[in-house]
Amino acid sequence: MTLLSRTKEIAKSRGISMESLAKQVGISKSGIYQWDKHEPKPSTVKKVATVLNVSTDYLLGKSENIDSFSNPDSDEASGLGQSIMMAFDGKDIPDEDKEKLLEFARFLKSQRGR
Template identity: 30%
Template structure:
């Protein structure tokens, strides 16, 4: 199960409409439609807002623990699971100021470019 599927599942469990959820998170209902079609996923900037509205932790949203059945989690591919360090990184990112977030993203892009050059 991917993040957007977990969100939809929790919405149903909470009897919350997509319109109500979208308003509380500060996104459009068309964004939720894109998630359902698997065209996009929630942005990092919105993860904490989503968790606050749904009253779940980032770990639950990212890993499925406490949302999905244990069988669903075990069946998920290893690359779709997030470690506690991954969750901490997202929480830390969310706590940065916007300018710091942009700077961090630029660092990551630079590292990717360096790595691709080293692979040549």
């Protein structure tokens, strides 16, 4: 399975359109469809993996482990890690705003008793 086919498959299973994925990653939709001809930058693959919440190795066909993190109880696995890429409307969120969002997410998590 190719990078493009894996990306399309997981995006569909997550209910994310290719257009939405491209916008979140900051590339063109047609750029994604060129991956069968031209390999994307590693930074682009990492962003796609982050948006889809899968490992880069899975996207690249190096692993059948779809999980993006090995410890499901860690902050990173729940999307609360400091190094997570965050974007809104196709633009990166500034670091100071990321911290505020992470604090709010941690608060919500604590309210649910997790």
